[in-house]
Amino acid sequence: xxxxxxxxxxxxxxxxxxxxxxxxxxxxxxxxxxxxxxxxxxxxxxxxxxxxxxxxxxxxxxxxxxxxxxxxxxxxxxxxxxxxxxxxxxxxxxxxxxxxxxxxxxxxxxxxxxxxxxxxxxxxxxxxxxxxxxxxxxxxxxxxxxxxxxxxxxxxxxxxxxxxxxxxxxxxxxxxxxxxxxxxxxxxxxxxxxxxxxxxxxxxxxxxxxxxxxxxxxxxxxxxxxxx
Amino acid sequence: xxxxxxxxxxxxxxxxxxxxxxxxxxxxxxxxxxxxxxxxxxxxxxxxxxxxxxxxxxxxxxxxxxxxxxxxxxxxxxxxxxxxxxxxxxxxxxxxxxxxxxxxxxxxxxxxxxxxxxxxxxxxxxxxxxxxxxxxxxxxxxxxxxxxxxxxxxxxxxxxxxxxxxxxxxxxxxxxxxxxxxxxxxxxxxxxxxxxxxxxxxxxxxxxxxxxxxxxxxxxxxxxxxxxxxxxxxxxxxxxxxxxxxxxxxxxxxxxxxxxxxxxxxxxxxxxxxxxxxxxxxxxxxxxxxxxxxx
Numbered sequence: 001x002x003x004x005x006x007x008x009x010x011x012x013x014x015x016x017x018x019x020x021x022x023x024x025x026x027x028x029x030x031x032x033x034x035x036x037x038x039x040x041x042x043x044x045x046x047x048x049x050x051x052x053x054x055x056x057x058x059x060x061x062x063x064x065x066x067x068x069x070x071x072x073x074x075x076x077x078x079x080x081x082x083x084x085x086x087x088x089x090x091x092x093x094x095x096x097x098x099x100x101x102x103x104x105x106x107x108x109x110x111x112x113x114x115x116x117x118x119x120x121x122x123x124x125x126x127x128x129x130x131x132x133x134x135x136x137x138x139x140x141x142x143x144x145x146x147x148x149x150x151x152x153x154x155x156x157x158x159x160x161x162x163x164x165x166x167x168x169x170x171x172x173x174x175x176x177x178x179x180x181x182x183x184x185x186x187x188x189x190x191x192x193x194x195x196x197x198x199x200x201x202x203x204x205x206x207x208x209x210x211x212x213x214x215x216x217x218x219x220x221x222x223x224x225x226x227x228x
Numbered sequence: 229x230x231x232x233x234x235x236x237x238x239x240x241x242x243x244x245x246x247x248x249x250x251x252x253x254x255x256x257x258x259x260x261x262x263x264x265x266x267x268x269x270x271x272x273x274x275x276x277x278x279x280x281x282x283x284x285x286x287x288x289x290x291x292x293x294x295x296x297x298x299x300x301x302x303x304x305x306x307x308x309x310x311x312x313x314x315x316x317x318x319x320x321x322x323x324x325x326x327x328x329x330x331x332x333x334x335x336x337x338x339x340x341x342x343x344x345x346x347x348x349x350x351x352x353x354x355x356x357x358x359x360x361x362x363x364x365x366x367x368x369x370x371x372x373x374x375x376x377x378x379x380x381x382x383x384x385x386x387x388x389x390x391x392x393x394x395x396x397x398x399x400x401x402x403x404x405x406x407x408x409x410x411x412x413x414x415x416x417x418x419x420x421x422x423x424x425x426x427x428x429x430x431x432x433x434x435x436x437x438x439x440x441x442x443x444x445x446x447x448x449x450x451x452x453x454x455x456x457x458x459x460x461x462x463x464x465x466x467x468x469x470x471x472x473x474x475x476x477x478x479x480x481x482x483x484x485x486x487x488x489x490x491x492x493x494x495x496x497x498x499x500x501x502x503x504x505x506x507x508x509x510x511x512x513x514x515x516x517x518x519x520x521x522x523x
Contacts, residue, residue, distance in 0.1 A: 049436065051523060072440070079438035089433045093247045106439045108233050150437070 001027045001158065001189050002048065007057035009043050009213070017043035019213035021057070025191065027157070030184045032200050033193045034224055035210035041193040042086070044210065045162050048191075049081055050074050062157065079107055082151030082188075084161040088143045090135040090150075096122070097131040100150045107154060121149040125179055141172035148176065152183050159183060161192045165199060177203060197224035229442070237443075241450025251423045252455065258419045259459025259509070262412045263501045267467040269408050270497050273401040278488045280394045284361035287390075289368045289382040292351040297376045305376050306354055314367055316357040326350040351378060362391055412504060416459070417512030420452050424516040435523040444521060448513045456509025460502045468494050 002025040009018040017040045025031055033041050046052040047059055050066050059066045062080065069077060082103075090099050097118055104114045122128045125145040135143055144164060151159055161180065165173035177199055184190045194200060200207060200223065207222030208215055217225065245252045293302055302320070310318050321329065327348050331338035356371065358364045364382055372380040424431075434444045471494055475487045 051436065075435070075438045075440045075443075078436065083436065085436075089429075089436060091430060091433060093430075102434070102439075103437050105233070105236060106434075106437060106443060108230050111232070 001025055001029075001062060002191070003058075003060040004047075005058045007047065007054045007059060009040075009047065009052065010055045017213055018047070018054070021210075021213065021215060023208065023215060023218075025189060027189055028184070028187050030181070030190045030205045031192070032205055032207045032222075032224075033191060033210060034195070034200060034207055034226065035216075036226065037195075039210045040213040041210060042162060043213075045083065045160050045191075045193060048158075048160060049078050049083055075106070079103075079154060080157050082154070082156040082159040084144070084147045084151045084159070084164050086162040086166060088135070088147040090143060090146060092135050094134070095131065096127065096133050096135065096138070096146050099135065099146060100153050103150050103153050109154075117153055118149075121153045124152075124182065125149045126175070141168050141176070144168060144172075144176060145179065148179055148183075152188070156188065158189045158191065161190070163193055163195065165194060165196045170198070173199065197226065200224040233443075234446070237446035238450055240447035241454060244447055244451045245454055248423065248427070251426060255419045255423050255455050256459045256462075259416050259455060259505055260462040262415050263460055263505060264463035264466060266408045266412050266504075267463055267497060267501055269404060270500075271467070271471060273405055274493060274497075275488050276397060276401055279485075280397050283390070284394055285357070287357075287361045287364050287382065287387065289354075289356040289358070289364060289371065289380060291354045291356060291368075291371045291374075291377050292379045292381075293353065293376055294378045295351060297352075301376055302352060305374060309354065309356060309371065312367070312370075314359055314363050316359045319355040320352070321355055322352045323348050323350045326353055409504065413508050416456070416505065416508045417515070420455065420509060420512040421516040423455075424448065424513060424520070428520050431517065431520040432523050435521065441521050445514060445517055448517045449510050452513030453506055453510040456506040457502070459509070460505035464498045464501055468498065 002023065004021050004023040007018050007021040008016070010016050021040075021044070033044065035041055043052065047054055047066075048061065050069060053067070061077065064077070066077070091102065094102070100118045100121060101114050104117060109117070119128065119131075122131055125148055127142060127145055127149070130138065130142065135146065138146065148161070148164065151161070159180075164176055164180065168176065173196065180190055180192065181203070204221040206220045207217065207224070209217035209222075209225060293305075306318055306320060309315055327344060327350055330350070331341060331344075334341070354371075356367070358367050364387060365384065368380050368382045368384070371377055431444055435441075468490075471487075472490050475490050478485065478487050
């Protein structure tokens with residue numbers, strides 16, 4: 001489903017974010033990506049949605065080489081990958097409902113289907129009652145869950161989450177993990193970048209550790225492995 | 229694109245004006261003020277040009293016949309002149325009419341010369357206007373060469389200076405209008421650009437969630453167009469009302485100087501302002517959005 005081969009990414013300012021990354025993730029997997037700050041986790045995510053292009057190497061998603069995509073094809077790639085951004089990236093001027101509906105308007109869904117699907121995901125993340133609120137009126141955890149709801153609403157094959165439990169209290173963090181597991185159980189591949197050692201060590205999944213832009217460890221049911 | 233998506237873009241464009249309330253208000257005001265200034269200058273230049281035209285159209289050639297020319301010869305010459313393509317009009321004025329005209333033009337002073345009526349020194353004359361006032365001189369010279377004509381008068385000494393001045397006024401006026409139109413295009417598109425720069429993140433998010441470029445662009449197109457329309461309506465209404473008032477005020481107060489008739493001039497000016505505003509609003513927004521689409 002996701003294959004990276006010898007991927008190197010150097011930024012124009014000379015910083016080498018990834019340095020020969022090899023990764024293979026199968027359909028339906030739940031993978032933690034761990035590593036110290038600046039290890040290249042966010043770059044890894046940006047490469048998957050073609051926000052960035054690799055300097056060297058190839059990335060295949062669903063069998064498609066991202067290097068071969070034209071600019072016009074990029075939106076269609078992004079619709080197959082739901083992303084929960086570290087900074088949420090919600091539209092602050094739109095309501096919670098409109099934020100989630102946007103992902104469906106983009107694929108030109110019918111208004112009836114938009115309504116039912118948005119209400120369904122709001123039910124899943126437990127924020128049905130906040131549909132009319134603006135993101136600015138929500139707590140960090142609630143925003144996080146709205147971001148997850150938007151990422152999953154069009155039932156993408158892959159869901160990528162960048163620190164989805166960052167800055168959250170443990171209780172909220174666990175409820176978000178519950179949501180992600182539920183989505184994973186429906187067959188969605190989940191890639192989650194995290195610093196939360198407690199979660200990684202408790203909810204055992206495959207762990208890919210990145211350091212200095214390289215995979216240094218890749219084990220099923222692995223531990224976090226860094227000082228928390 | 230599905231029809232409902234197109235309708236969605238229209239709705240979003242309208243909603244965005246409300247969502248970005250203050251920014252919309254600021255850009256609509258900026259567009260309105262700019263167009264108001266362009267409109268005022270436009271009126272000023274149009275009226276100056278019309279005044280210049282009036283002055284130029286007062287230029288006429290007076291050709292006096294020789295004393296002994298028969299009236300049939302006079303008629304022949306008059307017909308010849310009428311045939312000339314560069315002649316607008318020819319009026320025959322016999323010597324008695326000529327004297328009346330002369331005495332009238334002096335007003336109350338004319339009484340001093342009343343005794344001229346006993347022995348009229350004037351000759352019969354033709355009063356000729358050229359189609360293009362600037363062609364007066366060559367036309368006058370042509371008429372002067374006719375044997376039936378004794379003298380020709382057309383204010384030759386001040387004429388060339390007058391035309392130099394009027395031509396300058398026209399060129400400067402034209403340059404001002406063009407300059408103002410370009411300035412307003414530049415300022416309106418810059419205003420629109422500011423509203424869009426403030427929404428750079430919004431555009432970026434749309435792209436990351438899988439929106440195509442055109443999906444992002446359409447609502448901005450509608451929004452830019454609406455800002456253009458709203459920004460134009462206010463100055464157009466103000467300028468129209470103001471000009472109608474000023475026109476009738478001047479007509480009452482200074483009868484010998486009338487402003488250019490508001491109809492259809494004001495509608496033409498309004499149409500130009502609206503056109504500039506809408507086109508620049510709609511396409512200015514597109515140019516600004518384009519920069520942020522590369523995500």
